[in-house]
Amino acid sequence: MRERRIALLGATGSIGRQALEVIAANPELSVCALASGSQPLDALATKHGVEHAQVGGDVVELLDATEPDLVLNAVVGFAGVGATLWALERGVTLALANKESLVAAGDLAMTAWKRGGGLLLPVDSEHSALHQCLEGHPPQTVDSIVLTASGGPFRNRTADELESVTVEEALAHPTWSMGPKITIDSATLANKGLELIEAHYLFGIEYERIEVVVHPTSVVHALVRFRDGATLAHLGYPDMRVPISFALTYPERRATSLPSLDFSAGLTLEFEAPDIERFQLLALARAAGERAGTYPCAFNAANEVAVAAFLDGRIRFTEIARLVEDALEAVDGGPARDLGELVEADEQARRVTERRLALA
Numbered sequence: 001m002r003e004r005r006i007a008l009l010g011a012t013g014s015i016g017r018q019a020l021e022v023i024a025a026n027p028e029l030s031v032c033a034l035a036s037g038s039q040p041l042d043a044l045a046t047k048h049g050v051e052h053a054q055v056g057g058d059v060v061e062l063l064d065a066t067e068p069d070l071v072l073n074a075v076v077g078f079a080g081v082g083a084t085l086w087a088l089e090r091g092v093t094l095a096l097a098n099k100e101s102l103v104a105a106g107d108l109a110m111t112a113w114k115r116g117g118g119l120l121l122p123v124d125s126e127h128s129a130l131h132q133c134l135e136g137h138p139p140q141t142v143d144s145i146v147l148t149a150s151g152g153p154f155r156n157r158t159a160d161e162l163e164s165v166t167v168e169e170a171l172a173h174p175t176w177s178m179g180p181k182i183t184i185d186s187a188t189l190a191n192k193g194l195e196l197i198e199a200h201y202l203f204g205i206e207y208e209r210i211e212v213v214v215h216p217t218s219v220v221h222a223l224v225r226f227r228d229g230a231t232l233a234h235l236g237y238p239d240m241r242v243p244i245s246f247a248l249t250y251p252e253r254r255a256t257s258l259p260s261l262d263f264s265a266g267l268t269l270e271f272e273a274p275d276i277e278r279f280q281l282l283a284l285a286r287a288a289g290e291r292a293g294t295y296p297c298a299f300n301a302a303n304e305v306a307v308a309a310f311l312d313g314r315i316r317f318t319e320i321a322r323l324v325e326d327a328l329e330a331v332d333g334g335p336a337r338d339l340g341e342l343v344e345a346d347e348q349a350r351r352v353t354e355r356r357l358a359l360a
């Protein structure tokens with residue numbers, strides 16, 4: 001493998017820290033740029049011998065200055081849009097953890113990807129799994145794709161019980177250890193909704209051919225059904241270092257020190273349909289995706305505002321879905337022709353949600 005100079009955006013986060021482990025284990029991988037939102041980067045930059053480190057501000061300037069071979073976008077939220085478009089437009093390999101950017105900027109990102117012609121490698125475990133199951137199979141042979149969801153910590157709570165869950169309970173994910181925003185998204189199933197839209201754009205598959213299924217142990221990451229009746233699945237213990245390593249060393253699939261499945265220890269593979277009455281954000285995301293335009297952007301923006309309000313103790317868990325539903329009804333949702341219009345759509349949905357929050 002040739003040397004790869006990586007811009008690691010979101011270096012202080014859960015994905016960022018695990019990526020640094022993967023990079024340290026592969027001599028051909030090096031970091032040429034580090035970015036965070038507000039946490040200092042001096043210690044990380046010194047430890048990894050990185051000259052360019054940026055806290056806050058526009059990451060596009062950092063990317064222009066360092067010209068990486070690969071961008072690992074592990075920023076959380078809409079703040080990652082600029083970096084995603086930068087890499088796709090220039091044909092620079094993009095390892096994408098920041099699903100929000102593809103959800104919010106889906107159409108613009110697809111146009112930029114086509115123009116740039118580079119590689120877009122998903123880091124999200126389900127999408128990495130789908131990429132691997134789909135690779136080498138002509139699109140017409142694919143019947144449907146299936147995303148698995150752990151169901152989060154509240155899978156067995158009644159609608160009434162969901163009204164009173166605490167922030168601490170929502171932050172205790174049963175199978176994955178992740179940053180706070182995605183952990184709450186996993187508890188509401190908004191995360192699976194974002195992933196549904198992400199899969200639609202990444203693999204060019206219509207929404208009615210993308211299924212979500214609850215699989216509590218998170219061992220099966222995704223499945224692809226083919227037209228001949230066969231189904232391929234991707235299995236592994238839930239550990240993000242596997243899809244991170246896959247993306248950073250693609251197509252060589254370098255070795256990791258992580259264990260593969262041990263059948264003698266037993267394996268539970270159970271599946272059930274998600275309950276979209278209790279977890280409405282999944283249904284709201286699907287509807288926003290199908291309406292297209294900037295509805296997915298509005299879904300994402302309203303969800304970001306609502307999750308932050310829940311984490312701050314300003315609203316109840318169940319109010320997240322209500323706020324997102326209200327925002328989707330209030331915005332105009334027309335398509336964005338450029339980044340400026342997308343930012344406007346994002347801001348409109350945030351304003352609407354903030355206004356509802358102020359009234360709550």
Ligand SMILES: NC(=O)c1ccc[n+]([C@@H]2O[C@H](COP(=O)([O-])OP(=O)(O)OC[C@H]3O[C@@H](n4cnc5c(N)ncnc54)[C@H](OP(=O)(O)O)[C@@H]3O)[C@@H](O)[C@H]2O)c1
Pocket residue numbers: 009010011012013014015016035036037038039040056057059073074075076077079097098099100123124125176177178179180181182240
């Ligand atoms: N964690 C997982 O297992 C996992 C799995 C699949 C997908 N993802 C996706 O990966 C992304 C990151 O998730 P995470 O769990 O790693 O989140 P996290 O632990 O909260 O980390 C987020 C990172 O983004 C940085 N950041 C925030 N705003 C920024 C800005 N304006 N400019 C530059 N950097 C900024 C943060 O910097 P500060 O520390 O300074 O705030 C931090 O380094 C999310 O989109 C998530 O959905 C995560």
